[in-house]
Amino acid sequence: xxxxxxxxxxxxxxxxxxxxxVLEYCVLALLRDGPRYGVEILDELAAVSVMTTxxxxxxxLLSRLRRDGLVDTELRESATGPARRYYxxxxxGRTALAEFAESWPRFRDGVDHFLTAPHxxxx
Amino acid sequence: xxxxxxxxVTDYLATIEREASFLPAGRREELLADLREHxxxxxxxxxxxxxxxxxxxxxxxxxxxxxAAREEEPETAAAxxxxxxxxxxxxxxxxxxxxxxxxxIAALSSPFAGLxxxxxxxxxxxxxxxxxRRTKAVATxxxxxxxxxxxxxxxxxxxxxxxxxxxxxxxxxxxLPATAAVRLLRAPARAA
Numbered sequence: 001x002x003x004x005x006x007x008x009x010x011x012x013x014x015x016x017x018x019x020x021x022v023l024e025y026c027v028l029a030l031l032r033d034g035p036r037y038g039v040e041i042l043d044e045l046a047a048v049s050v051m052t053t054x055x056x057x058x059x060x061l062l063s064r065l066r067r068d069g070l071v072d073t074e075l076r077e078s079a080t081g082p083a084r085r086y087y088x089x090x091x092x093g094r095t096a097l098a099e100f101a102e103s104w105p106r107f108r109d110g111v112d113h114f115l116t117a118p119h120x121x122x123x
Numbered sequence: 124x125x126x127x128x129x130x131x132v133t134d135y136l137a138t139i140e141r142e143a144s145f146l147p148a149g150r151r152e153e154l155l156a157d158l159r160e161h162x163x164x165x166x167x168x169x170x171x172x173x174x175x176x177x178x179x180x181x182x183x184x185x186x187x188x189x190x191a192a193r194e195e196e197p198e199t200a201a202a203x204x205x206x207x208x209x210x211x212x213x214x215x216x217x218x219x220x221x222x223x224x225x226x227x228i229a230a231l232s233s234p235f236a237g238l239x240x241x242x243x244x245x246x247x248x249x250x251x252x253x254x255x256r257r258t259k260a261v262a263t264x265x266x267x268x269x270x271x272x273x274x275x276x277x278x279x280x281x282x283x284x285x286x287x288x289x290x291x292x293x294x295x296x297x298x299l300p301a302t303a304a305v306r307l308l309r310a311p312a313r314a315a
Binding site: 037038039042046053055056057058059060062063064078081082083084085 | 150154157158160167187191
């Protein structure tokens with residue numbers, strides 16, 4: 001295997017592991033200011049490269065968020081094309097997002113602490 | 124016409140449907156409907172082949188989507204289990220044990236009361252799912268042993284029953300059902 005390939009595969013695995021815990025909160029955050037339809041959510045996520053590799057994987061996530069009652073969906077007619085399914089943040093969804101928003105900085109700072117701070121002892 | 128009728132799209136969705144066969148039917152349909160809706164919006168009505176290809180590329184490989192769907196399923200979805208039976212209420216267990224436990228003493232004051240407690244207690248015991256068969260059998264044997272012992276003694280030793288024998292019989296008719304009651308109350312919950 002080419003070393004470069006191995007590296008990119010490994011970093012892909014890291015990114016995918018990291019995404020798992022945070023992606024749903026990014027979706028909830030996208031809905032904070034109002035309903036959005038599926039394609040819109042996927043495009044917003046895709047605009048930030050680390051957030052998704054294949055857009056279609058978001059639909060199972062959206063489906064679970066709906067089952068868990070964190071989002072609601074509603075099919076709306078569109079003037080310019082087929083009906084679009086809009087996703088709305090529910091009250092429990094808003095709570096979940098607020099809790100994540102509160103713990104995330106602590107988590108991020110905690111990781112940064114180990115990555116950047118000089119540590120004593122043997123290297 | 125919408126973008127979902129393009130042959131590339133049909134193939135794509137068919138692949139996902141096939142690979143997602145492990146999903147519950149409802150969930151699989153939902154996933155396919157979501158993707159179909161997505162493609163209808165993303166591709167538009169012109170069905171430009173380039174637009175179809177781009178939309179499918181951005182959605183990603185069917186196997187990646189199916190893998191994501193698998194991860195969102197609760198662990199138990201793969202092997203549906205019967206909903207656990209509601210555990211027996213503690214009060215019913217206690218009632219069963221008490222009826223059987225007092226049947227011996229009750230019989231001393233009134234054979235009818237003893238019989239009633241015994242019959243009711245055994246009925247509750249054997250219609251219950253809270254104890255294992257073995258536990259039930261032991262409790263039944265202990266409870267029935269008291270009247271059987273007393274009855275046999277009366278028949279066989281009637282003439283020779285002294286105060287000591289009577290006390291022993293009294294102790295037996297109280298202790299055996301009481302033991303059965305204690306065993307029932309302490310029996311571990313039936314394994315699922």
